[in-house]
Amino acid sequence: MSSPVLNIGIVGLGRLGQRHARNLAQRVPNARVVAACSPLQTELDWAAATLGITSTYADYDAMLAHPGLDAVFLVTPTSLHAQQIIAALRAGKHVFCEKPLSLDLADCLAVEAEAARHPQLTAMIGFVRRFDASYHDAQQKIARGMIGKPYLVRSQTCDQNDPSGAFMRFAPTSGGIFLDCSVHDIDLARWLLGNPVPKRVYASGTNAIHKGLQAFGDVDNGLATVEFSDGSMATFLASRTLAHGHETLTEVFGTEGRLAVGNNPRLNRVEISDVHGVRNECTPDFYARFADAFLVEAQEFVDAALGQGQLTLRLNDATEATRLGLAMTQAMREARIVEF
Ligand code: NAI
Known part of the structure; x- marks a missing residue:
């Protein structure tokens, strides 16, 4: 058969x-x-x-x-x-x-x-990102209690600057930098902190290079902080203007330790030593960083649809990520604290 x-x-x-x-x-x-x-x-x-x-x-x-x-x-x-x-x-x-x-x-x-x-x-x-080997390992370590009680996530999604501004074509429909980029970090924060309930949000942003985003109420660098009802917190940075490459970094602080994923956004294990110093090349974009995870993600969906596995995330996780992304966007645009 x-x-x-x-x-x-x-x-x-x-x-x-x-x-x-x-x-x-x-x-x-x-x-x-x-x-x-x-x-x-x-x-x-x-x-x-x-x-x-x-x-x-x-x-x-x-x-x-x-x-x-x-x-x-x-x-x-x-x-x-x-x-x-x-x-x-x-x-x-x-x-x-x-x-x-x-x-x-x-x-x-x-x-x-x-x-x-x-x-x-x-x-x-x-x-x-839930399907990336390093994030998966971090989540398992937290679930096993390795860093005690996690109370703070600091997470960023930062893209390399595209001087052509080609991403501007997405600006009218993307929902802004928090819903487009930080939504990944929001999902990670909820997952790594154990799905806490949001209480209030602060946010701000600036247009360091791509001033044209202002016309869409958007920024090329956004910062947001979320307080949750259980006392835990998350803070997010999203940027479209890095000089050196794509840098996704997440830190989780716990009562007995801290985990960081992506501290050095190196492309591979090659270290270059020359007249400029000692360095690594950087991942150029999100796909270079997460290519393997996209495959694991697709496999999970196919296995689940065939009845050969369980999904490890729920539709409601996506709803909650949008809820927080909308609140962050509102807090930035209206320059005020948004309470839930
Ligand atoms: P894109 O603009 O390059 O591609 C969109 C595609 O949809 C095009 O092929 C277009 O022809 C097609 N399309 C438009 N209207 C359609 C319709 N009515 N029926 C069928 N197809 C239609 O956009 P991109 O960057 O590929 O993004 C697509 C989605 O993927 C977005 O929701 C974006 O947020 C998400 N995305 C997720 C990323 C991740 O890290 N998971 C990274 C980049 C994008």
Whole structure:
């Protein structure tokens, strides 16, 4: 008897969608990409030429009717996530969707309610850092009590400056730097601190280089602090202007120790010694840092959808991450403390 395989439709073949498509088609043994969907013919041509996906759709609803389709993988603009997840669930498909779930809390709750009506279907939001080996190890150590009671997370997502400002095209729809970038750190903080309930939020930001973001109420560097009801705290930095590369760093302070993940954002183990000193090259972008984690994440979704494993995160985690990201954005834009 042959092993079960999940027949997947990939939706969105942009910067990240092409990477997910490659992983699913070539590196997840029990996944098969049987269809692709994008409004751009060039992206569908890429899927056919590169991955041999010949069933291509410009229309999402048409793809949902593809014969034998078991699941969809949504790597589309954030503004589409909630409606596309709900449509997939109503069509009886398992669904993976990129972060953030939505920029609108009511939409997050509507997705949770729809998923609850289809308990036989797997629905997952891709908080990829949970699937990184170092973050996983840190979480296990904290759960075993290695650093005592964790009470403070300090976490940052900092991108290398792109002088072309190409990311500006996402500015109108991304929800701002906290919902686009810090949402990863928010999810980590909740996970590492044991899902505390937020009490109040402070935030501020500046535009160090990309002044044009002001037009969208956005910043290129944002700082936020969250106090939780149990007395624990988290503080977040998001930046788009680092000179040296992509630097994701998380520190967890506990009553008996501290763990740090990513303290030196080195590309690899090569150390260069020359007239400039002793140094490492830096990870250039998020994908260089988290490539392995994206594969582990995809495998967890496929195994869960096939009934061969359990999801380790819940839709509600994504709702709570949006709730905090919205509060951080509001605190910064209105220059005031936001209470829950
Ligand atoms: P992108 O703009 O490069 O790609 C978006 C894709 O969606 C394009 O292929 C576009 O043609 C397609 N699309 C647009 N409208 C569509 C529709 N109605 N139906 C089907 N496809 C449609 O964006 P990118 O950077 O790939 O981001 C996509 C998502 O992934 C976003 O939600 C973003 O937040 C998330 N993301 C997550 C990251 C992570 O670390 N987990 C990193 C980068 C992005």
